[in-house]
Amino acid sequence: MKLFTKFLLIYLAVSVVVLGIGGIISYHIIKDEIDRELKFEFLDRIDRVTYLLEQGKTFAKFRELDQDENLVIVPLDTFKENDTQVSDTLIWDDRFERDEKNVKVSAFRNINDTTYFISTYGNMIESNDVREAVISILLWILGLQVLGAAGIGFVVSGPLFKPFRNTLHRIQNFQINEKEYLKAEPTNVKEFRDLNIFVEEMTKKAVSDFNNLKEFAENASHELQTPVAIAKGKLELLTETNLNEQQYSYVEKLETTLNKLSRLNDSLALLTKIENHEFSTNETVNISKIVKDGINAFQELLSLNNLHLVTDISDSIMLKIHPSLAEIMWSNLFRNAINHNIQNGEINIKLNSDYLEISNTGKELNTEPSVLFERFKKGEQNSESIGLGLSIVKRIVDQNAMPISYTTVKNRHTIRISLKSVKID
Amino acid sequence: MKILVIEDNQDLLENILTYLKQGGYRCETASDYDAAFNKIMSFTYDIALIDLMIPGGSGLQILRELKSARPQTGTIIISAKNSLDDKVTGLEIGADDYLTKPFQLAELHARIKAVYRRNNLNGDDVVRINEIAIHTKKMETKVNETVVDLTPKEYDLLLYFSSNKNHVLSKQTIAEHLWGDYVGHLDNLDFVYQHIKNLRKKLIQAGANDYIESIYSIGYKFNVNRRSS
Numbered sequence: 172m173k174l175f176t177k178f179l180l181i182y183l184a185v186s187v188v189v190l191g192i193g194g195i196i197s198y199h200i201i202k203d204e205i206d207r208e209l210k211f212e213f214l215d216r217i218d219r220v221t222y223l224l225e226q227g228k229t230f231a232k233f234r235e236l237d238q239d240e241n242l243v244i245v246p247l248d249t250f251k252e253n254d255t256q257v258s259d260t261l262i263w264d265d266r267f268e269r270d271e272k273n274v275k276v277s278a279f280r281n282i283n284d285t286t287y288f289i290s291t292y293g294n295m296i297e298s299n300d301v302r303e304a305v306i307s308i309l310l311w312i313l314g315l316q317v318l319g320a321a322g323i324g325f326v327v328s329g330p331l332f333k334p335f336r337n338t339l340h341r342i343q344n345f346q347i348n349e350k351e352y353l354k355a356e357p358t359n360v361k362e363f364r365d366l367n368i369f370v371e372e373m374t375k376k377a378v379s380d381f382n383n384l385k386e387f388a389e390n391a392s393h394e395l396q397t398p399v400a401i402a403k404g405k406l407e408l409l410t411e412t413n414l415n416e417q418q419y420s421y422v423e424k425l426e427t428t429l430n431k432l433s434r435l436n437d438s439l440a441l442l443t444k445i446e447n448h449e450f451s452t453n454e455t456v457n458i459s460k461i462v463k464d465g466i467n468a469f470q471e472l473l474s475l476n477n478l479h480l481v482t483d484i485s486d487s488i489m490l491k492i493h494p495s496l497a498e499i500m501w502s503n504l505f506r507n508a509i510n511h512n513i514q515n516g517e518i519n520i521k522l523n524s525d526y527l528e529i530s531n532t533g534k535e536l537n538t539e540p541s542v543l544f545e546r547f548k549k550g551e552q553n554s555e556s557i558g559l560g561l562s563i564v565k566r567i568v569d570q571n572a573m574p575i576s577y578t579t580v581k582n583r584h585t586i587r588i589s590l591k592s593v594k595i596d
Numbered sequence: 597m598k599i600l601v602i603e604d605n606q607d608l609l610e611n612i613l614t615y616l617k618q619g620g621y622r623c624e625t626a627s628d629y630d631a632a633f634n635k636i637m638s639f640t641y642d643i644a645l646i647d648l649m650i651p652g653g654s655g656l657q658i659l660r661e662l663k664s665a666r667p668q669t670g671t672i673i674i675s676a677k678n679s680l681d682d683k684v685t686g687l688e689i690g691a692d693d694y695l696t697k698p699f700q701l702a703e704l705h706a707r708i709k710a711v712y713r714r715n716n717l718n719g720d721d722v723v724r725i726n727e728i729a730i731h732t733k734k735m736e737t738k739v740n741e742t743v744v745d746l747t748p749k750e751y752d753l754l755l756y757f758s759s760n761k762n763h764v765l766s767k768q769t770i771a772e773h774l775w776g777d778y779v780g781h782l783d784n785l786d787f788v789y790q791h792i793k794n795l796r797k798k799l800i801q802a803g804a805n806d807y808i809e810s811i812y813s814i815g816y817k818f819n820v821n822r823r824s825s
Contacts, residue, residue, distance in 0.1 A: 397676055400697040411618070423766055471749070500751070
């Protein structure tokens with residue numbers, strides 16, 4: 172529900188309640204006012220009758236004065252003190268065929284030793300009419316309020332909330348790796364200004380945190396490589412001394428381990444970089460060339476491992492992707508296919524404008540193949556690989572919105588990457 | 597050959613110096629920006645090894661100063677940052693080579709020799725090891741005037757051995773030199789053995805001594821004093 176719709180509904184609900192209560196109050200105030208006016212007029216009339224009687228004028232028992240049909244003037248036999256009573260009484264109304272509330276004024280007046288009973292009643296406006304008038308007034312007000320609310324809503328959702336919508340739009344388009352915090356448009360509305368200041372501060376902090384993290388990842392990688400370099404150098408110097416076979420094999424094992432550590436460090440740094448979207452510049456890359464160059468670079472390894480290569484590669488497939496990422500992706504995939512192959516195995520590579528597919532013979536998997544995209548997940552836990560190659564591939568294809576699938580049928584592993592989202596026709 | 601090593605880490609510096617001194621080089625060191633600046637302005641070196649992260653300034657700045665003051669000095673950047681930007685910037689400024697930590701000392705040595713050959717001898721150098729002569733410009737190898745037909749990888753391997761004569765080179769080191777980044781993730785290093793075997797066979801067939809010594813079948817050593825029985 173839009174803010175404006177919600178505002179309008181609340182406004183109307185409140186209006187209906189307020190107008191309802193206001194209507195009841197208005198009805199009573201108007202009715203009381205009318206009744207009081209009527210009472211004063213009746214009292215005036217009684218005073219006039221009294222005056223006329225004092226002047227010696229005589230009346231018939233029922234007689235009209237000032238077109239008052241209900242005036243009663245009766246001389247009494249008994250004596251009563253001067254008295255005036257105002258009361259409500261129900262009188263049958265012929266027109267509406269029901270009892271209608273009327274104001275009645277009765278008085279006893281002693282004039283020339285005779286006590287007169289003077290009384291009259293009536294109503295100026297029926298309460299029905301008052302009610303109808305009040306309701307119709309209220310409906311008019313309600314109608315005008317709906318129009319007013321719609322007008323306010325239009326202004327609110329239009330120019331008034333423009334700074335808010337601008338800020339929202341900027342937040343939606345905010346990219347943390349652009350290294351720029353979010354600068355909002357100036358506005359004279361305090362709340363929006365507060366929001367803008369908050370968003371500015373928050374994005375400044377996010378950008379600086381991001382940079383710190385990036386710096387940390389890079390520094391950590393740097394700081395780790397130096398000790399590894401020292402250790403490797405010392406080992407090299409150690410091999411220059413006279414070592415026996417066992418000592419030498421220890422040194423060799425240490426060297427292999429250090430290499431693995433350094434590779435691990437490189438791969439983690441690379442993963443962090445990819446995750447931090449540091450490779451977001453999209454350039455046009457000839458993937459056909461990258462695939463072919465990769466194959467050439469590994470040619471010797473293929474023949475040494477007696478692997479049979481079958482390729483079906485279309486020329487000049489152009490992709491919109493960072494060139495380093497394309498190369499890393501392909502070399503990881505291809506290396507994977509060689510390393511996890513079997514003696515006299517086979518590698519099939521297929522590249523066309525729709526997908527890139529590499530399938531190889533290998534050992535049967537005990538696990539779900541897609542698990543191997545996770546970090547440090549390996550087909551065989553004791554293998555020399557560090558288990559980050561496929562997670563790097565996964566990160567790269569995810570970032571470029573390329574769907575990837577890994578399927579195995581017996582000992583044949585197939586990875587297929589759809590190129591639809593990045594291909595350039 | 598005179599080499600300036602600009603590196604702030606004392607242990608790493610010691611490794612490099614020990615290894616290079618065995619090869620008969622004259623080495624000087626600088627461990628911060630000011631010292632490095634003073635040295636490059638006051639003396640001439642054949643090769644400068646420059647660490648990118650040094651106290652007091654940037655290695656790239658030193659590289660710039662060096663290239664404008666003494667363009668004939670060969671430069672090799674050593675960096676722990678495997679970042680593409682630094683590599684591209686370094687090579688654009690005019691560094692001759694770029695090496696990422698952790699590197700093999702043998703590899704560093706081979707690169708120093710290659711840069712020296714390119715800069716000072718116009719690439720036209722004949723590396724001689726007893727009866728073997730390697731003509732680096734023509735990429736040709738001769739044993740007593742007999743041309744040995746080597747594949748590019750075998751040639752590279754021989755040149756690498758010649759740069760690191762009498763040093764023990766592990767299979768891993770050799771593989772990394774021949775294959776660069778690709779090999780870093782390979783488990784099976786048997787292909788190194790294949791290349792060594794072929795190179796050895798070709799050299800012996802051409803009449804050379806059998807210099808390549810297997811060290812407990814883990815590493816190899818090009819022993820120039822070895823005489824085949």
